[in-house]
Amino acid sequence: MELWEDWIxxxxxxxxxVQQCLDCQHKQFYPRDFCMVCLSNNLGFHFTEVHRSxxxxxxxxxxxxxxxxIEKNIKIICNILITNGNPEIGKKIFFDKISDKGIIYYSD
Amino acid sequence: xxKASINSAIDIIPYDRPRSIYEIQSEAINTLLNxxxxxxxxxxxxxxxxxxxxxxxxxxxxxxxxxxWTESSFLGGSSYLTFIKRAIDAVESGYCNIAxxxxxxxxxxxxxxxxxxxxxxxxPQNFFEYSQGVLSPLSLYALVAQRGFYEWDIxxxxxxxxxxxxxxxxQLNKKAYHYSSGELKVQDVLDSGLISSPLHKLDCCLVTxxxxxxxxxxxxxxxxxxxxxIKTTGFGQRDTHxxxxxxxxxxxxxxxxxxxxxxxQSGMRxxxxxxxxxxxxxxxxxxxxxxxxxxxxxxxxxxxFQEGEFYKGGRYPLNTSGGGLSYCHPGMLGLLLVIEAVxxxxxxxxxxxxxxxxxxxxxxxxGVFSTHASMILERIS
Numbered sequence: 259m260e261l262w263e264d265w266i267x268x269x270x271x272x273x274x275x276v277q278q279c280l281d282c283q284h285k286q287f288y289p290r291d292f293c294m295v296c297l298s299n300n301l302g303f304h305f306t307e308v309h310r311s312x313x314x315x316x317x318x319x320x321x322x323x324x325x326x327x328i329e330k331n332i333k334i335i336c337n338i339l340i341t342n343g344n345p346e347i348g349k350k351i352f353f354d355k356i357s358d359k360g361i362i363y364y365s366d
Numbered sequence: 367x368x369k370a371s372i373n374s375a376i377d378i379i380p381y382d383r384p385r386s387i388y389e390i391q392s393e394a395i396n397t398l399l400n401x402x403x404x405x406x407x408x409x410x411x412x413x414x415x416x417x418x419x420x421x422x423x424x425x426x427x428x429x430x431x432x433x434x435w436t437e438s439s440f441l442g443g444s445s446y447l448t449f450i451k452r453a454i455d456a457v458e459s460g461y462c463n464i465a466x467x468x469x470x471x472x473x474x475x476x477x478x479x480x481x482x483x484x485x486x487x488x489x490p491q492n493f494f495e496y497s498q499g500v501l502s503p504l505s506l507y508a509l510v511a512q513r514g515f516y517e518w519d520i521x522x523x524x525x526x527x528x529x530x531x532x533x534x535x536x537q538l539n540k541k542a543y544h545y546s547s548g549e550l551k552v553q554d555v556l557d558s559g560l561i562s563s564p565l566h567k568l569d570c571c572l573v574t575x576x577x578x579x580x581x582x583x584x585x586x587x588x589x590x591x592x593x594x595x596i597k598t599t600g601f602g603q604r605d606t607h608x609x610x611x612x613x614x615x616x617x618x619x620x621x622x623x624x625x626x627x628x629x630x631q632s633g634m635r636x637x638x639x640x641x642x643x644x645x646x647x648x649x650x651x652x653x654x655x656x657x658x659x660x661x662x663x664x665x666x667x668x669x670x671f672q673e674g675e676f677y678k679g680g681r682y683p684l685n686t687s688g689g690g691l692s693y694c695h696p697g698m699l700g701l702l703l704v705i706e707a708v709x710x711x712x713x714x715x716x717x718x719x720x721x722x723x724x725x726x727x728x729x730x731x732x733g734v735f736s737t738h739a740s741m742i743l744e745r746i747s
């Protein structure tokens with residue numbers, strides 16, 4: 259879907275973006291072709307360490323995949339890189355990069 | 367208006383030789399009808415899915431019937447609870463008189479199950495989520511468990527109690543995959559290897575072949591053939607999301623609304639229920655569902671597991687077949703949950719029969735806590 263490809267292109271430029279309605283300012287994820295509802299900022303996440311790979315050519319376990327709240331009530335699934343130890347729920351993390359395979363990384 | 371009821375139910379769990387999906391279903395249907403004294407040609411309603419794109423048509427052709435009423439929605443693990451309710455409605459409104467709800471899967475012998483999941487390229491869940499390396503649906507249930515550990519102050523030992531309880535029941539069920547596997551201890555679950563943290567291999571359901579069939583007729587036919595009558599006195603359905611990022615609440619699921627609706631219709635409370643059959647795709651599925659339907663707080667539920675309240679002789683015998691964790695999980699467990707409940711209410715089970723069981727609560731969960739159906743069953747005669 260073109261809207262979703264647009265979203266990935268923005269991530270490649272370092273911008274994990276949220277769709278916003280120009281009429282009512284509602285924000286939403288994932289992008290849709292019509293406006294739903296929404297609010298503002300905050301960051302928190304939960305995670306799982308994956309020990310078996312869904313696609314060994316792309317993903318080498320173990321790695322962390324989590325639900326990251328990029329704005330209040332707006333969440334995305336992505337990979338998480340932590341320098342020491344495990345991701346923690348509630349800890350702030352930041353957009354890091356997107357790989358050429360389209361895997362999005364957030365890190366501390 | 368006609369009155370309709372569930373009259374009999376049978377599970378087919380093949381271990382001797384691989385069978386096709388058609389064979390599993392036809393064996394279940396033919397056995398069921400034969401025992402009830404009904405001819406296959408008199409079946410005028412059929413609900414099934416997962417056979418092929420034209421599931422009910424293909425299955426009807428294989429059976430050699432041409433039903434007036436069919437149903438084939440895809441709701442994953444809650445599909446078959448919904449089918450039972452739809453079949454009851456169809457018989458009561460006269461669309462058909464003798465309906466069969468059947469399911470079969472040969473996913474184990476056909477090796478058709480993949481850890482990555484079933485991917486449909488055009489969907490948002492594939493584009494935004496499976497692309498990021500989640501095992502589907504396993505990692506997403508793991509995320510709910512992580513959130514549960516954080517919010518509920520529970521741990522892997524606590525979750526393992528669910529698997530331990532299911533294994534105890536399976537040891538009373540000759541058709542269970544783990545009938546002869548011996549006792550399961552909490553430590554065995556923890557030692558079984560992480561698949562997607564915090565879920566270990568033994569926190570996850572089996573991948574097996576299996577299926578079954580349920581017969582639904584109007585009460586005139588049931589009385590004429592002297593068949594038992596199990597009534598669905600309450601039913602509730604809630605479908606909340608399919609993408610994980612869109613799940614409205616990560617701990618209290620659509621099971622809350624669906625169970626409230628079902629209980630209200632039946633005029634019952636959970637304390638009136640004799641037997642629980644709750645979808646157990648993963649240990650966390652059971653804990654989250656029991657918490658969502660309001661049985662108790664999560665920590666209290668864990669204590670109840672430890673005290674044997676969910677085993678034979680306990681207050682709420684749960685997943686008495688051994689469930690998806692220890693009995694059979696052929697891709698979708700929904701019909702087998704209903705079958706176990708019907709057989710408990712018919713008093714047909716031996717070692718694992720819950721004495722005097724006359725009410726059952728059945729809950730189906732599909733997707734990633736996405737679809738929910740709750741059903742109250744009561745034995746009338």
